[in-house]
Amino acid sequence: MPESTGPHLIRGARPLGGDPVDLLFADGRIAAIGPDLEAPEGAQVVDATGLIALPGLVDLHTHLREPGREDAETVASGSRSAAMGGYTSVHAMANTEPVADTAGVVEQVWRLGREAGYCDVRPVGAVTVGLAGQQLAEIGAMADSAARVRVFSDDGICVWDALLMRRALEYVKAFDGVIAQHAQEPRLTEGAQMNEGCVSDRLGLPGWPAVAEEAIIARDCLLAQHVGSRLHVCHVSTKGSVDIIRWAKERGCDVTAEVTPHHLLLTDELVESYDPIYKVNPPLRTAEDVQALREGLADGTIDIVATDHAPHPKEAKETEWSTAAMGMVGLETALAVVQQTMVDTGLLTWAQVADRMSTAPARIGRVGGHGRELAVGEPANVVLYDPEAPVGVDGEAMATKSSNTPFRGLTLPGQVRATFLRGAPTVLEGKIN
Amino acid sequence: MRHLLSTGDLSRDEATLILDTAAELAQVGDRSVKKLPTLRGRTVVNLFYEDSTRTRTSFELAAKRLSADVINFSAKGSSVSKGESLKDTALTLQAMGADAVVIRHSASGAAHRLANWVDGSVLNAGDGTHEHPTQALLDAYTMRDRLGRLEGLRVAVVGDILHSRVARSNVLLLTTLGAHVTLVAPPTLLPVSVNTWPCEVSYDLDEVLPKSDVVMMLRVQAERMRDSFFPSVREYSRNYGLDGERLGRMPAEAIVMHPGPMVRGMEISAEVADSPRCTVTEQVANGVSLRMAVLYLLLGGS
Numbered sequence: 209m210p211e212s213t214g215p216h217l218i219r220g221a222r223p224l225g226g227d228p229v230d231l232l233f234a235d236g237r238i239a240a241i242g243p244d245l246e247a248p249e250g251a252q253v254v255d256a257t258g259l260i261a262l263p264g265l266v267d268l269h270t271h272l273r274e275p276g277r278e279d280a281e282t283v284a285s286g287s288r289s290a291a292m293g294g295y296t297s298v299h300a301m302a303n304t305e306p307v308a309d310t311a312g313v314v315e316q317v318w319r320l321g322r323e324a325g326y327c328d329v330r331p332v333g334a335v336t337v338g339l340a341g342q343q344l345a346e347i348g349a350m351a352d353s354a355a356r357v358r359v360f361s362d363d364g365i366c367v368w369d370a371l372l373m374r375r376a377l378e379y380v381k382a383f384d385g386v387i388a389q390h391a392q393e394p395r396l397t398e399g400a401q402m403n404e405g406c407v408s409d410r411l412g413l414p415g416w417p418a419v420a421e422e423a424i425i426a427r428d429c430l431l432a433q434h435v436g437s438r439l440h441v442c443h444v445s446t447k448g449s450v451d452i453i454r455w456a457k458e459r460g461c462d463v464t465a466e467v468t469p470h471h472l473l474l475t476d477e478l479v480e481s482y483d484p485i486y487k488v489n490p491p492l493r494t495a496e497d498v499q500a501l502r503e504g505l506a507d508g509t510i511d512i513v514a515t516d517h518a519p520h521p522k523e524a525k526e527t528e529w530s531t532a533a534m535g536m537v538g539l540e541t542a543l544a545v546v547q548q549t550m551v552d553t554g555l556l557t558w559a560q561v562a563d564r565m566s567t568a569p570a571r572i573g574r575v576g577g578h579g580r581e582l583a584v585g586e587p588a589n590v591v592l593y594d595p596e597a598p599v600g601v602d603g604e605a606m607a608t609k610s611s612n613t614p615f616r617g618l619t620l621p622g623q624v625r626a627t628f629l630r631g632a633p634t635v636l637e638g639k640i641n
Numbered sequence: 642m643r644h645l646l647s648t649g650d651l652s653r654d655e656a657t658l659i660l661d662t663a664a665e666l667a668q669v670g671d672r673s674v675k676k677l678p679t680l681r682g683r684t685v686v687n688l689f690y691e692d693s694t695r696t697r698t699s700f701e702l703a704a705k706r707l708s709a710d711v712i713n714f715s716a717k718g719s720s721v722s723k724g725e726s727l728k729d730t731a732l733t734l735q736a737m738g739a740d741a742v743v744i745r746h747s748a749s750g751a752a753h754r755l756a757n758w759v760d761g762s763v764l765n766a767g768d769g770t771h772e773h774p775t776q777a778l779l780d781a782y783t784m785r786d787r788l789g790r791l792e793g794l795r796v797a798v799v800g801d802i803l804h805s806r807v808a809r810s811n812v813l814l815l816t817t818l819g820a821h822v823t824l825v826a827p828p829t830l831l832p833v834s835v836n837t838w839p840c841e842v843s844y845d846l847d848e849v850l851p852k853s854d855v856v857m858m859l860r861v862q863a864e865r866m867r868d869s870f871f872p873s874v875r876e877y878s879r880n881y882g883l884d885g886e887r888l889g890r891m892p893a894e895a896i897v898m899h900p901g902p903m904v905r906g907m908e909i910s911a912e913v914a915d916s917p918r919c920t921v922t923e924q925v926a927n928g929v930s931l932r933m934a935v936l937y938l939l940l941g942g943s
Contacts, residue, residue, distance in 0.1 A: 401749075409832035410649075412749040412771030412809060417833075482750030526728050528748035530769065 213632050215239070217247045221256035221592055223582045225558030231261065233588035236630035241584055254636070256592050259625055262562045264296025264327075264589030266569040266578050268359065268388070268466060269442060269514035270539065272298075272329070274320060275313070276305025281519040281609045283320035283329060286539070289517070289608035291326040291634035293539040294591030294624040297570065297578045298327055298517075302334040303364045309334035309345035311353035318355035326634045330575060333357040335376050335387060339365050344376060351383040358574040361388035363442055364489070366424055368394050373428060377437040384574060386438040386464075389428050391449070392490065396420035401530055403476040403491040411479060413529065416491050418446040425449050429456035429463050440572055441465040443516050445490040447500035454509045464572050466514035467501050469545035470536055470614055474498075478614075484525045484532030485614050488518070505564060506555040512569045515542050519610030536614045540606050544620035547595055552621060577630075588631035595622040607640060644756050644763040645935055648774045648814035656818055660782050662934035663927070669706055670930060680709035683940055686739040688730070688755075689766075690716040690746040695901065695925065696766050696776075700743045703932035709940075712739070727751060731758035740940055744768070762939040770804050776900055777810035779931040781818060783924050784855055787896050792819035797849045799825040799881060800859030800908055803832055803870075807900045808859060812840050825849050826881065829870045830861075846881055850890050857898040858883055858909050874907055884910040888918065896920050 215234040222228050223241075230245035231238060247253055272286035281289075283300070290298045300317050302308035308317060314331035321329025333350035337343045339362045350357040360380060367373045367389060376387050397420045402408050404415020425441055429452065432439035444450060444465045453465050470488065475495050478486045486492060504510040518535025525532050538545075546565065550556040556564065570579025580586040600619050603611030627635040634641055642655060651659075669675055685704040689697050697713065704711045714734070727746075734742055741762040744752050749769030756763040767773040785791050796815055802808045802824050815822050822840035824831060835842050843849050850856065861877065871877045883897065891897075897909075897919040905911050913919060 404833055406834040406837050409834045409838075410809075412769050412806060414770075415833060482753040523726065527726055528746065528754055529750045530748040 213252065215248050215251040216628065216631065216633065217245060217251045217253045218256045218261065218592065219253060221259050221261040223261045224562055225260050228257070231582070231590070233628060233631040236588060238582065238584055238586050238588050241582070254592070254626060256625070258596065259592040259594050260558055261582060262294070262558065262591050262593060263566040263579055263582060264591055264627065264629065265294045265543065265565045266573065266575055267295050267298040267515050267517070267539065268512060268569040268573050269363070270298040270300055270517045271303070271519065271535070272300040272317070273304065273519060275316065279521050283317060284324040285607065285609045286517070286519070287321060287324045287326040287329055288640055289537070289539045289606060291627045291629070292607045292624060292640065293541070294543050294593060294627050295539060296327050296589040296627065296629045297330060297575050299330045299332050299359055299573055301363045302332045302361060303339060307334050307338050308332065309337050311346065311349040314350050314355040314357050315353050327629060328575070328578065330359070330573060331355045331357055332359045332361050332363070332388065335360045335362045335367050336372065341365065341367060341369055341372065344372070344379065347376070347379055347385070348382070351385060358383070358385050359388055359440070360385055361390065361442065363388065363390045366390050366392040366394060368424070370427060370431065374431050374435060377432050377439065378435045381437050386440045386572060388440040388442050389424065390442050391421045391424035391428065393420040393423050402479050402487070403493050405476065405494060407476045407479055411482070413479070418448050418493070421446055421490060422448040422452055426452050429453070429461045432463060433459060433461040437462065439463045443468050443471065443490055443514065444501065444504070444510055445471050445493050445497065447497045450500045450504035450509055454504070457509065464511040465509070466512045467505055467510045468514060468516045469538055469542045471501055472498065472505070472549040473545050474614055482529050484527065484529050485536070485612055485616065487529060487532050487534050488536050489534040502549060502553070502555055505550060511564070512572065513542065513546055513565050514569065515539050517608070519608050520612050521610060525612050535612065537606065537608050537610055537612055539608065541601060541613060541615050541620060543593060543624060544599070544622050545615070548621050551595070588628050590628045591624055592626040593622060594625050597623050599623045642939065645774050645939065646752050646756060646763065646765045647772050648777050648810045648817070651814065651817060653817050656778070656781070656814060659778055659931070659934050659938060660785060662938060663782050663931040666933045666937065667927070667930040669933070670926070676706055676708060678708045679937055680704065680707040680940055683709045683740045684712065684738060685709045685741045685743065685936065686712045686714055686734050688714045688734070688742050688744045690744070690751070691767070693745050693767065696745060699925070699928045700766060700932050702929050704936055706929070706933055707936060709936070727754060728758055731755050735759045741936060764935060764939065767806055769806065771806050772810045773806040774810050775928070775932055775935060776807050777814040778935070779924055779928040780811055780857065780898060780900070781814055782927050782931050783898065783920050784896070786923070786927065787920060788854060788894065791815070794820040794854050795823070795852055796820050796855040796857060797823045797825050797853040798857045798859065799846060799883070801830045801861045802826045802835070802859070803830045804862050805859050811857065812838055816840065823849050823853070827871050847887070847890070850887055851892065853891060854895050855898060856883065856891060856895065859900070860902060860904055861908055863904070878907050882908055882910065883913050885912040888913050888916065898924060900924070
């Protein structure tokens with residue numbers, strides 16, 4: 209857990225990629241912004257020349273695995289990994305063992321996050337008991353708990369029953385919650401192993417058709433509009449999904465959507481290696497889908513980037529493709545992948561990156577104190593990022609307990625230098641503080 | 642060539658070399674002493690995660706005819722049934738000094754994975770619904786043996802293409818060797834991107850039969866019937882089964898092939914299966930020669 213520290217003076221950082229200024233953090237807040245600020249007595253001075261300052265990142269979709277699978281990740285190790293990636297707040301998904309479907313479990317996760325202290329951990333509550341898709345979980349109790357849950361999801365499993373989905377959407381209106389749907393029509397994806405298309409046919413792996421995702425998104429958008437509730441679509445992966453969400457927003461549906469860094473960069477051609485490091489749900493899609501996802505994120509159809517950080521122990525990936533676990537870690541590489549796919553390609557400015565990776569996810573998840581403007585008086589939740597420090601990705605060197613990164617062996621264009629949580633550095637000089 | 646994982650990895654020259662080598666080695670089967678000293682001192686492991694008596698026996702016989710030491714490693718009753726991973730099994734075989742591993746596995750890509758973990762050669766003896774390269778090679782060998790050529794040959798592959806590793810390997814290999822392949826099946830039993838494959842596609846067997854030099858029937862995997870790939874056995878058989886009447890509409894020299902096991906009465910009638918134009922038993926015999934050729938070439942022959 210990071211020690212509480214005195215004031216920090218950040219010299220020469222570039223807020224949202226703009227002109228360099230100094231920022232003074234004191235008492236957990238941004239105390240001053242301006243040129244040539246004087247360091248107060250006892251202040252630690254951080255040279256941030258050339259570094260971009262962004263509001264601390266907020267991840268709406270993280271798997272921390274605790275309770276139950278502490279061999280893959282714990283709340284402490286996962287939140288350390290988040291801090292290394294520039295995150296100051298993460299949402300911990302509900303598919304733990306036991307499932308986070310009661311006030312007791314979500315409070316446990318929330319308290320573990322507070323004790324670790326590397327970032328704020330907001331639990332996601334399950335929509336249905338045991339993720340079984342049969343009966344609504346005690347959503348109200350989780351909302352009223354100390355964890356103040358606002359995002360509910362059976363992520364990993366689709367709430368496929370249309371009536372149950374309708375009821376869930378209606379129910380969360382009472383406390384301004386949102387249902388985050390894992391869109392996957394179950395019958396169309398029985399036994400599916402990868403994106404359905406030329407590559408799956410070539411490899412003899414059962415295909416996962418795009419329409420299985422798109423059909424559920426279309427249904428849920430219509431349901432959400434019908435009952436006047438908020439819907440969030442997890443990890444959008446196809447061009448058709450982007451088109452449907454664009455159409456739904458034009459209709460006035462209150463829908464938001466996320467895309468993962470790996471879906472912005474990688475395609476199903478990588479599966480040719482049969483290396484399960486590329487096995488993920490939803491699967492890697494085609495180059496055409498990747499392009500549509502980038503354009504959708506750029507024009508705001510897709511609201512946010514979320515990591516879907518999914519750690520697995522080595523043995524779960526060092527096996528045959530069909531028996532391997534689905535998922536990839538991503539907290540520590542997300543910002544660099546977004547730089548490569550969205551900023552260096554001219555699709556997003558750094559100010560827009562701040563919106564897609566901090567402001568908008570905080571708004572969707574109703575996270576107080578995060579995703580705020582870099583302004584005097586705001587909580588000093590800030591990441592300092594060097595966009596010109598290429599780094600080779602090595603899964604073994606990460607802060608996460610697992611090493612299942614699909615970017616292993618790639619060189620990404622930048623790296624996080626420092627992360628501040630309420631003025632205290634959780635990461636400094638690229639290392640956990 | 643270090644491994645044989647997919648027929649798609651074979652050039653025309655490499656595939657032809659395998660067929661020519663098999664033709665030479667076939668003569669060994671005609672001798673009273675059916676054995677060559679070529680692979681003496683080499684170890685071949687048959688690693689079978691799926692039951693397949695015919696394929697395993699064929700590989701075993703091929704290796705023994707070349708004087709290799711053969712170890713049959715079945716998943717049943719082994720450490721695999723106790724939960725050992727494929728990687729650990731591979732490392733064990735590696736430690737035992739296996740020069741070649743013949744693997745049959747229910748998971749597509751298992752042979753590719755194994756090739757990352759062992760130093761010896763890996764032969765794919767069927768992986769999930771992906772490929773079965775030696776089956777395709779023995780099929781090509783049989784066609785060339787019977788009809789004298791592969792270039793320009795018109796081959797119809799009929800039946801459950803979607804789940805068939807044999808069909809996949811055959812399309813790739815036969816195309817490389819200059820044959821024209823037509824896949825014939827109901828649309829539900831064809832891969833979704835079949836229009837990108839290097840072959841023709843038809844839903845009409847009667848239209849294709851008169852134009853085919855070879856008709857290769859595939860087994861319909863009965864275990865998948867419940868998934869409504871077609872309405873009934875009767876309807877499937879009526880549209881895609883090969884009976885005597887349909888056989889009569891094929892060119893006089895045309896042959897009927899089947900990788901086995903055959904389901905008589907559904908995809909092929911007894912009359913056709915027992916016809917001299919059906920090459921099923923020749924395919925089995927040719928399989929041994931062909932697998933001898935592959936082992937010989939992979940393990941240092943030239």
